[in-house]
Amino acid sequence: MSGREYFFFEQMADADGVVDGALLEISGGVIQKAVSAARRYLPSSTHVFEGFRAYPGLINLHEHLACPVFRDPQVEAGDGNSREWVLRRYGKAGRIFERLIPLLLAGKYLLPHLLPLGVGSDPTNLLRLDPWPGFQTRNLYCYNSWRNLLSGVTTVLDHSPYAPQMPLRLLRNKYALHGLRWQIAQFKLLLAVNKKRRLPVYIHLGDGIDSESAADWQRLVDAGGLRDDVRLVHGVNLTPPQLAACREAGMRLVWCPVCSERMFGRLADIPAAEACGLPLALATDAMDTGSFSLLEEMGRAAELYRRHYGGELVPRRIFEMVTSVPADWHADEARLGRLRPGCRADFFAVRSGGADPYAHLPGLNATEVAGVWRDGLPLILREELRTEAGMPPAAIRVRREEKFFLLCGAEAASVSGAERAWKKLKLPPLWERI
Numbered sequence: 001m002s003g004r005e006y007f008f009f010e011q012m013a014d015a016d017g018v019v020d021g022a023l024l025e026i027s028g029g030v031i032q033k034a035v036s037a038a039r040r041y042l043p044s045s046t047h048v049f050e051g052f053r054a055y056p057g058l059i060n061l062h063e064h065l066a067c068p069v070f071r072d073p074q075v076e077a078g079d080g081n082s083r084e085w086v087l088r089r090y091g092k093a094g095r096i097f098e099r100l101i102p103l104l105l106a107g108k109y110l111l112p113h114l115l116p117l118g119v120g121s122d123p124t125n126l127l128r129l130d131p132w133p134g135f136q137t138r139n140l141y142c143y144n145s146w147r148n149l150l151s152g153v154t155t156v157l158d159h160s161p162y163a164p165q166m167p168l169r170l171l172r173n174k175y176a177l178h179g180l181r182w183q184i185a186q187f188k189l190l191l192a193v194n195k196k197r198r199l200p201v202y203i204h205l206g207d208g209i210d211s212e213s214a215a216d217w218q219r220l221v222d223a224g225g226l227r228d229d230v231r232l233v234h235g236v237n238l239t240p241p242q243l244a245a246c247r248e249a250g251m252r253l254v255w256c257p258v259c260s261e262r263m264f265g266r267l268a269d270i271p272a273a274e275a276c277g278l279p280l281a282l283a284t285d286a287m288d289t290g291s292f293s294l295l296e297e298m299g300r301a302a303e304l305y306r307r308h309y310g311g312e313l314v315p316r317r318i319f320e321m322v323t324s325v326p327a328d329w330h331a332d333e334a335r336l337g338r339l340r341p342g343c344r345a346d347f348f349a350v351r352s353g354g355a356d357p358y359a360h361l362p363g364l365n366a367t368e369v370a371g372v373w374r375d376g377l378p379l380i381l382r383e384e385l386r387t388e389a390g391m392p393p394a395a396i397r398v399r400r401e402e403k404f405f406l407l408c409g410a411e412a413a414s415v416s417g418a419e420r421a422w423k424k425l426k427l428p429p430l431w432e433r434i
């Protein structure tokens, strides 16, 4: 059995509140105690992080870790719906092979739920239509996992079910489908399969502003999809009565404001969703259409909300949407999202700053994240924190914007995978290895 470890932070903040002088006692990767403690009474083995604030690891509830990722410069071309965007992106071949897309999506999103298929079976591997040769799904998983971790995200719900074991925590008890325009039959099948188990079923809906995407609502209703196991992603064109009907049915909505704004110049009607009490989580979506980091997405969410709706989305509410809310939605799988006894010891640290700990995070540069722990073990650490953290000796030293970090533990394969994807696909550099 592993022993007890103690961490002291100047402050910690989770969705339940703020604690000054916070002592975390961790054993077996789980938080045993989280209390306010005087500096002089700390157990002698405590890792002391003076001047730092701890937050629970963020939860990014909508990602495509295997997507060919770079900021797609054509996203803002003004498509009416995401299907148009996909077809344009894949050019003529996209139009010619459109009839095969349901088959491809079945292989990508549905089949792996029913058969034990590994990451190598992801048909995305076959897509050589993109201008990036040497596309390797496993390496993209590594790249995008580290990209999330660097900004304090410790848990991701990846839309594809293939994801291999990663340093990042992946939520696995769920189904995901791409959308109703290509997968209505598959959606109906999944609803039938899921009658008893009631795993969450995530599906893109309202990912457009034209009549084609508006028709998705009727498709959802006709398929019997107004059910409490169905969770919608985007919801850009959903009307207040439709949002209220979702609430009535016990459904939930994941909004990805940067993606919606870039693709359609619109956001989901968040004031209406909030007014009717529809539960909301905030996520980045894939990097080609969304944000590079969830911290960036949080900042943009506040800014876009202000611009579109004229009011303020309070920072604490935004914080809940990436911690306690998604954690509660997946509480059957793991206890996450809070710095409380019984929760997994997933947390990250930033230098204390700003009077309001919740207002400090939105828009924060990811290089300000000084340390990230999962199950009480460090994965990323600013180099000068090595002593405080009692770090294991095995670590890869990297530079990020003139700051030095250590990527810790036995994650050499995932680090090299991330580097291979970054070099081959000319993705934004995550770090410079030194």
Ligand SMILES: [Zn+2]
Binding pocket: 062, 063, 064, 159, 204, 233, 285, 286
């Ligand atoms: Zn998506």
